[in-house]
Amino acid sequence: MQSTKFYIDGRWVDPQERRLLDVVDPSSELPLAQISLGSAADIDHAVSSARRAFSQWSDVAVQDRIELLRRLVEIYSARIDEMASVISSEMGAPLTLARTAQAASGLSHLRIFLGEFENFRFEDVLSSQAPDDRIIREPIGVCGLITPWNWPMNQVCLKAAPAMTAGCTVVLKPSEIAPLSSMLFAEFIDRAGYPAGVFNLVNGDGPTAGEALARHADVDMISFTGSSRAGAAVSRAAADSFKRVALELGGKSPYIIFDDLDVAAAAARCARSCFTNTGQSCDAPTRMLVERSAYEQAIEAARAVAAEMQPDDPRKEGNHIGPLVSKAQFDKVQELIFAALGEGARLVAGGPGRPADFDKGYFTRPTIFADVENDMRIAREEVFGPVLAIMPFDNEEEAIRLANDTVYGLSSYIQTGDSARAQRVARKIRAGVVRLNGASRGPGSPFGGYKHSGIGREGGRWGIEEYLEIKAVAGWSRSAA
Known part of the structure; x- marks a missing residue:
């Protein structure tokens, strides 16, 4: 080269x-x-x-x-x-x-x-x-x-x-x-x-x-x-x-979890997907919307994933996460973490600053906020880092409203044991890609988004x-x- x-x-x-x-x-x-x-x-x-x-x-x-x-x-x-x-x-x-x-x-x-x-x-x-x-x-x-x-x-x-x-x-x-x-x-x-x-x-x-x-x-x-x-x-x-x-x-993809399936497994999938590539994916599920009856259970499952997916040397094999790509990206992610704390979101895992074992490199902690309101910056802006925002909903209509309440429309994820509801909600979501119950996109599937x-x-x-x-x-x- x-x-x-x-x-x-x-x-x-x-x-x-x-x-x-x-x-x-x-x-x-x-x-x-x-x-x-x-x-x-x-x-x-x-x-x-x-x-x-x-x-x-x-x-x-x-x-x-x-x-x-x-x-x-x-x-x-x-x-x-x-x-x-x-x-x-x-x-x-x-x-x-x-x-x-x-x-x-x-x-x-x-x-x-x-x-x-x-x-x-x-x-x-x-x-x-x-x-x-x-x-x-x-x-x-x-x-x-x-x-x-x-x-x-x-x-x-x-x-x-x-x-x-x-x-x-x-x-x-x-x-x-x-x-x-x-x-x-x-x-x-x-x-x-x-x-x-x-x-x-x-x-x-x-x-x-x-x-x-x-x-x-x-x-x-x-x-x-x-x-x-x-x-x-x-x-x-x-x-x-x-x-x-x-x-x-960009994207601010919602991950909707209803309470009629294995909530812990669904929440863990969401967190892993959000943190993969250190959160630097446009279709990362960064907004977890959980039916209120299963809300705390989902938070605990996500917290466990954050504890597992800690940063480490990118030249090592394994399922850890690497650093953010640049100082500018690190500073942006830190700014939004501080903004979430200032707006009253509940810190569940991670938080500001580098992990304790790192004094150089653009490493950041896998971070989870609960009790997020959809008008907070952490819910509206694309963070492009390992930061997950969790919020509850009470019914299907509210889940759809929260999912669509964004200028973005790239990807979305729906988790429910009711296949009729999964398809019904998928038709209502304003996004270019919808994945039901962890299904992978097929070879040659089109990728792109609505709105911004x-x-x-x-x-x-x-x-x-x-x-x-x-x-x-x-x-x-x-x-x-």
């Missing part, structure tokens, strides 16, 4: 301006690597490369593009331990999680897209009533991909694989906080043999490189994952050129369609075809 270079037009190249940034190991607070911060000129260089490559790449046979994706899968699979190690170092995920979830999620998406493209129809007849109308799905063009630090390969693979295999060319700007895994991915792309200009990578910050990419007139689409605040800025920058914008943003949680869907055939334009052609000659 060339840490201070960018991958543009099939080569590792020097930046146009020399602006360096340390990538910090969040467990030690020491520099891990040094990267270059890209300028608008670097973005222009990458976009020009992608634009030149697009005309030829979009004409490459779909099966040939699929074969390149298959080669990418082989390379990624062979080097997945290397990818896991890089992710663990740059953003603090414990090594077990980095391998089995972080790196593995990227590989899983690549494999799922392989299957989806094998069966995807780029051309079709409109209907039996209109046999001379042809619907053609064409690649949208040059795509700017802006990805976050919290699940780096999950998001890079969700965006780059469908875009490139659909026939688009891409410019990736990963988070400058955790860019090394994306640079390793660029090496995989190079080894797979993708033509020059199909995939380009420029590191940089949001206000400079991200803004330039979103605003660039030769970029046809922006796909962004990050905070709702940054998503709004990307939308504003993209507006003047009328490019397509896909956004996967975003626009569009990623994953499976929905993720492919994001990168395609639809052309309707009337009077198509079937004999000529």
Whole structure:
């Protein structure tokens, strides 16, 4: 990996301006690597490369593009331990999680897209009533991909694989906080043999490189994952050129527990999911809503999980949690913990400050608050740390009202022994994903949110369609075809 270079037009190249940034190991607070911060000129260089490559790449046979994706899968699979190690170092995920979830999620998406493209129809007849109308799905063009630090390969693979295999060319700007895994991915792309200009990578910050990419007139689409605040800025920058914008943003996901099942087991699942990845997941269930008759039982079960999932060295194997990704993130989480205490929430586990055994690193305690009101900051703002807010409800209608009383709508979770009620409540929740009684999402399931949680869907055939334009052609000659 060339840490201070960018991958543009099939080569590792020097930046146009020399602006360096340390990538910090969040467990030690020491520099891990040094990267270059890209300028608008670097973005222009990458976009020009992608634009030149697009005309030829979009004409490459779909099966040939699929074969390149298959080669990418082989390379990624062979080097997945290397990818896991890089992710663990740059953003603090414990090594077990980095391998089995972080790196593995990227590989899983690549494999799922392989299957989806094998069966995807780029051309079709409109209907039996209109046999001379042809619907053609064409690649949208040059795509700017802006990805976050919290699940780096999950998001890079969700965006780059469908875009490139659909026939688009891409410019990736990963988070400058955790860019090394994306640079390793660029090496995989190079080894797979993708033509020059199909995939380009420029590191940089949001206000400079991200803004330039979103605003660039030769970029046809922006796909962004990050905070709702940054998503709004990307939308504003993209507006003047009328490019397509896909956004996967924040969440404040409710986890509803009724009293007609094993409440302790359900509450423990919620707490583990909330604390996994040190709470740095947009779909983390950070609001536990519990039927009042089971309220204290749920609190005790969650408290036990907090005692088990204590912070430790991310380079160790195990089910512990690692540090938060940066000082800025640590400070934000601490601020919201203090805000919850000030607003009168009951501290059940954890609390402010580092755990007792740590005097360095951005480690924080798994923290639980009970008796939370839905107008408290801890209930309304996305903490993005291992902090769980618990509140009671008295009936189904109140549970639905509390769950929907948020500007977000990414994910939600429902736990009940009554399958009819589970389905009834699922239909009432304003969120893009609903999981009933711990069920996992199936391969290729669409992911995205309502309201401030975003626009569009990623994953499976929905993720492919994001990168395609639809052309309707009337009077198509079937004999000529």
